[in-house]
Amino acid sequence: MSIIKDLARLIPYLTSLRWRYAGGAAFLLFTNAFALLIPWFMKLAIEALQHPLGARFSPAACAMIIVVLAVLNCITRIFSRTLILNAARIIEFRIRNDMFQRLTRLDIGYFSSSRSGDILSRFSNDLTNVRMLTGFGSMSAINTVLVYTAAVTMMIRIHPWLTFWAIFPFPLMVLIIKKVSHRLFHHSLKAQEELAHLSSHAEETVSAIRLIKSYCREEYFQEEFGKTAGRYLKHNLRLARLRGIIIPVMAAATGSGTLIVLYMGGQLVIAGTITLGDFVAFGGYLAMLVWPTAVLGWILTLAQRGAASMSRLAEILGAEPTVVDHPDAQAIGTLEQGIEARNLSFSYGDTDVINGISFNIRAGETVGITGEVGCGKTTLLRLISRLLPVSAGMLFVDGRDINMITTASLRRLIGYVPQETFLFSRTVADNISYGMTGDYQTNDITKAAGQAGFAEDVESFPDKFETQVGEKGVTLSGGQKQRLAIARAVAGNPAILLLDDPLSAVDAGREEEILNELGKFYTGRTVLIVSQRVSAFRDCDRIIVLKSGAIAEHGPPAELFQQGGLYTEICRRQKNTL
Secondary structure, eight states: HHHHHHHHHHHHHHHHTTTHHHHHHHHHHHHHHHHHHHHHHHHHHHHHHOOTTSSOOOOOHHHHHHHHHHHHHHHHHHEEEEEEEHOOOOOHHHHHHHHHHHHHHHHHHHHTSSHHHHHIIIIIIIIHHHHHIIIIIHHHHHHHHHHHHHHHHHHHHHHHHHHHSSSTTTHHHHHHHHHHHHHHHHHHHHHHHHHHHHHHHHHHHHHHHHHHHTTTTTHHHHHHHHHHHHHHHHHEEEHHHHHHHHHHHHHHHHHHHHHIIIIIIIHHHHHTSOHHHHHHHHHHHHHHHHHHHHHHHHHHHHHHHHHHHHHHHHHHTTOOOOOOOOOTOOOOOSSSSOOEEEEEEEEEEEEEEEEEEEEEEEETOOOEEEESSSSSHHHHHHHTTTSOOOOSSSSEEEEEEEEBBBBHHHHTEEEESSSSOOOOSHHOOOOOOOOOOOOOOOHHHHHHHHHHTHHHHHHSSSSGGGGGOGGGGGGGGGHHHHHHHHHHHHHOOSSSEEEEEETSSSHHHHHHHHHHHHHHHHHSSEEEEEOOGGGGHHEEEEEEEETTEEEEEOOOOHHHHHHHHHHHHHHHHHHHHH
C-alpha cells in the first residue's frame, strides 16, 4: 500500500495533463491496431498462396497493405511517444518548480536539519526517476495493456485452447515478479538515500576544500567518500541482481509459450484444425507479446524507483513552514511606535534560548545588544525579522502583534546583516542592489558602498562595481565580505536596521570609518546592533545585556559602565586585550 500512496501524489500532475496522455493513448491504440493487422494480412497472403482462386486479396496486394500499415504504425508511434514523453517532461518541470517554491517558503529551521547535497539529489536523480515513470513507464504500461488485450483477443479468435496453453506460463511469471517487487522498492529507496549522502559528502568537501587542505585531510575525506560510494554501489548491485531475476523469468515465460505454440500449433495444422495462415498469424500475435512482457519487468522497476523517489520528493512538497501569515494579518508601511517585547520566550526543541525578556525600543532609537556566547542575541534578531516563529502576544512592532503583520511587509522595513555573510556569485553591484526594490540608480549603489566603508575597496577592484565576487564571495577578504553585506542592508533604505556582529572581521582603522558613516545613516531609523565589541555601541542610546537568555542589565552605555556589572566586566576584558 505504501507504493500506491507514494504514487498517488502524482495524480494532480497527471490529471492536469490528461488530454496529452489521452491523445498519446489514442495514438498508441492506432499504433497497435496497425501492428495487429500485419499478422492478419500475412495470414491472408499465405492462404492466397495456398488457394489463389478463393483468395480475397492477392499476395502482392497483401504485401502492399503490410507496407502501408508499417508506415502508419511508424507515424502514429512517433506522435504517441511525443505526447506522452513530453508530458513527463512538463511534469518534471512543474514538480521542480513546486519544490523550489516550497523551499523558498520554508523556515531556516528546516534547512538546519537538511543537508544541501540531499536536497540537490532530490532535484536531480529523484526527479529523473519520476520523469522516467510518468514518461516511458506510463507509455509502456498503456501499450502493454493494449497489446495484451488486442493480441490475446485475436489469438482466442484463432484457437482458444491453443491461446490458453500459450499464455499459461505468464501467471507464474507474475507471481515471481510480485515477490521481487517489494524488495525492489526497499533497495531503490536505500539507493536513493545513499546517493543523497554521496551528493552531500561531495558538496561539503568542495565547500570546505581550503580547510581540508590546510589540515592535510585529503586522504581521510577520500576514504570517507569511498565508504559512502561503496554503500551506494552495494544497493545498486542488489537492484541489478533483482532486475537480473526478472528478465530471465520474462524470457522463460515467453520462450515457454513459443515452444508450446510450435508443438501444439504444429499438430493442429497437421490435423487440419487450423490453417497454416492461422498458425503464422498466431505466431505473429504471440511475438507481439514478447516485448510488452519483457518490458513489464522494467515497468515494475520504474514504478518501484519512481515511488521511492516520489516519497523523498514528497518530504519537501509536504513540508510546511512554521512562520505563516495569520488570515487577518495586515501590511505595515512605516515604523512609528517602535518595537516591544512582553515576556518574550523561545526555545529550540527542549533547549530554552530566550527566557521571558521584556523591553521597549522607541522608533528612531539605536540599541546595542551584547552578552556571553549563546545567550540568545542572534535568536532575538531572527525573531524580530520573523525568521523564527513567535508566540502570540510576545512581540509587537508599531503597537501590533508581529503575528498580525504580513511577513513580506515587515521584512521590507528591515535591513538585515546576518552573522554569517553570504554573497551571490555575481557582481559587486548585483550583491549590493539585491535588497533594493523599485527603480534605483548607480548613485544609490555607490552611496550604500560609501556608508558601509566599502567604496575604497571597490575603487581598487579591476572592474569596479562590475567585478565578479565569485562563489560565496571567494575573491573577497572576510572584512570586504562583511562591508559588502552592510552595504546591501543599507541600500534598501530600511526603517529598521538589524546588525548581527557586523564588524567582527573589520580592523580597528576601518571600523572607525564604518561607524562614522553608519552613524549618519542611523538618524531617523531604528537600529539594533548585536556585537561582542563594545566599540560598536558608541552611537547607541541604550544597551541590553543578555545572560542565559534573560536581560541581565539594561540602560545607557555610560550608566551601565558605572554600575560595575556584566557590561563593565566585558568592557574591562576588551580593554585588557588591546
